[in-house]
């Protein structure tokens with residue numbers, strides 16, 4: 001009887017693991033292969049070699065690009081020094097990235113920038129919020145951008161228990177923001193277990209100096225976050241659930257779920273076209289390839305444009321697809337007028353004219 005019970009327990013355990021593995025495989029879209037779909041006017045951006053994980057663009061065409069991310073479970077070819085913020089002026093004829101100087105006293109060596117967000121204050125002061133992982137911990141660095149000087153003045157470092165797995169950030173005032181935590185656990189091994197078991201414990205947190213609290217939860221892996229041009233709706237990309245959540249943002253800053261749009265791919269950062277309100281999403285066509293980098297089987301790039309997301313029938317268009325032969329590991333696609341900038345987790349950046 002004892003042996004029979006052991007066998008039964010083992011049988012159940014194997015079945016459960018098998019079921020989890022299948023569902024994990026599905027979340028990673030391991031068998032997904034796409035035909036390339038190119039745009040006619042694209043070139044790799046000179047000077048960006050080690051990633052361009054997130055991009056945010058000011059109304060005057062200045063694009064901020066975070067580069068040099070090193071993150072557990074994510075490929076990096078970056079040298080053993082700090083990451084950078086690049087600036088590209090899309091109003092110029094041949095925009096080139098320029099590395100922004102950071103004010104003295106800031107620890108450049110451990111700067112490890114991830115999601116970024118710009119906030120322009122009423123007095124036109126420009127603030128840049130940056131999720132950074134110094135020594136693989138997580139903080140938010142707040143800077144003021146000084147345009148005359150191409151520099152960032154460091155204002156403060158924000159660290160909080162509710163931000164330990166912060167990935168992307170959305171500034172809503174000079175000192176407050178929403179951020180996504182892409183997992184519940186910050187320890188790598190537990191993070192993998194969380195992913196493998198398919199737990200939906202990832203969330204969105206609101207931070208202000210007076211109040212920090214969870215505003216939405218139940219994501220498999222909340223990643224990109226952004227806001228509609230009128231400030232009424234917040235969009236959150238769930239990377240492992242292959243969809244975009246739309247929330248209504250109330251005056252008291254709480255979020256009410258409005259709808260979920262399935263898009264069938266691993267959605268990373270979300271950028272907004274300020275003119276049309278369209279969402280532009282940098283996506284990983286195949287999660288296995290981005291998570292387990294293999295130079296013989298490169299992670300590709302997929303860029304989606306989502307129009308009329310609030311309507312009953314939003315239009316989702318695959319604007320650009322590459323198998324990794326041009327650009328690998330896409331994490332963001334941001335537009336400014338006729339410009340499309342495609343950024344990556346660890347690879348280069350692509351500049352296209354639409």
Ligand SMILES: *[C@@H]1O[C@H](CO)[C@@H](O)[C@H](O)[C@H]1NC(C)=O
Pocket residue numbers: 250251252253254
């Ligand atoms: C915030 O405002 C919304 C809409 O008015 C309301 O439903 C919700 O209960 C409020 N939440 C808090 C925490 O006050």
